[in-house]
Amino acid sequence: MNNNTTKWFKSWFDKPFYHILYKDRDDTEARAFMDTLTNYLNIPEHGTILDLACGKGRHARYLNKMGYDVTGVDLSANSIDFAKKFENNSLRFEVHNMCQPYHKQFDAVFNLFTSFGYFEKDEDNLSTIKAIKANLNDFGFGVIDFMNSEFVIDNLVPEEVKTVDGITFNLKRYVDKGYIIKDILFTADGEDYNFQERVKAFTLADFETMFEAADVHLLDVFGDYKLHKFNAKTSERLIMIFK
Known part of the structure; x- marks a missing residue:
């Protein structure tokens, strides 16, 4: 990463x-x-x-x-x-x-x-x-x-593809070490991007x-x-x- x-x-x-x-x-x-x-x-x-x-x-x-x-x-x-x-x-x-x-x-x-x-x-x-x-x-x-957090984890959508303004975002969601994590992968203007959101599952x-x-x-x-x-x-x- x-x-x-x-x-x-x-x-x-x-x-x-x-x-x-x-x-x-x-x-x-x-x-x-x-x-x-x-x-x-x-x-x-x-x-x-x-x-x-x-x-x-x-x-x-x-x-x-x-x-x-x-x-x-x-x-x-x-x-x-x-x-x-x-x-x-x-x-x-x-x-x-x-x-x-x-x-x-x-x-x-x-x-x-x-x-x-x-x-x-x-x-x-x-x-x-x-x-x-x-x-x-x-x-x-x-x-x-x-x-x-309990509801979110129970209803987690593991993979989702979302296209907004011509950008296709590939989203992956999972739980790891007490965090709810979303990996966000996309390409814009010929460049690959890879971001992650991490929120503690309080x-x-x-x-x-x-x-x-x-x-x-x-x-x-x-x-x-x-x-x-x-x-x-x-x-x-x-x-x-x-x-």
């Missing part, structure tokens, strides 16, 4: 191909989730939200349109450069490593759409939860929206252990974007609200 896998998220998320492969992600569902979530959390009008690992900022921008003061941070400089075009006096974007606390506190910190569990070192995952806690004000809520019990170590209190657990209760066997998502 080439060095693209060393810190896979640093190279892959910064590539235009990442955004091509996932361009059909459902914005309508994402927006409905933001509506439901902010309503459930009862975030104050013009409240402050940190969107952690915001990518190109699509959720941050929608939250801002809803009237919130939003800061989006991400490790990918290319994504942040793109997002910065949409900045205004209540929407800002910055390159930031989520293992470290940001220099402000917020009414809510959102870590959405499985933007967690990338790190090789367990302490980096724990540091991220501690950083989220540090970034919450006295009334603030943290939200981690993760995949339900369960609710794993998060509970990390929350305890970070002195964080888990308040609620949901299993989908409509905030139905979590079921380890049937839920597609693992959405945790904590403070």
Whole structure:
């Protein structure tokens, strides 16, 4: 495997191909989730939200349109450069490593759409939860929206071919040493590419252990974007609200 896998998220998320492969992600569902979530959390009008690992900022921008003061941070400089075009006096974007606390506190910190569990070192995952806690004000809520690993593993599609914008992506999915792995192979402009996504297959019990170590209190657990209760066997998502 080439060095693209060393810190896979640093190279892959910064590539235009990442955004091509996932361009059909459902914005309508994402927006409905933001509506439901902010309503459930009862975030104050013009409240402050940190969107952690915001990518190109699509959720941050929608939250801002809803009237919130939003800061989006991400490790990918290319994504942040793109997002910065949409900045205004209540929407800002910055390159930031989520293992470290940001220099402000917020009414809510959102870590959405499985933007967690990338790190090789367990302490980096724990540091991220501690950083989220540090970034919450006295009334603030943290939200981690993760995949339900058990459901994903039970329903893994081992091989898939997907053609987007004339690029044929060959996807292979498997579980190895506690990680859910996706190999992504494709050819573009006569060059062969080989990337890999690796996400730790954390369960609710794993998060509970990390929350305890970070002195964080888990308040609620949901299993989908409509905030139905979590079921380890049937839920597609693992959405945790904590403070």
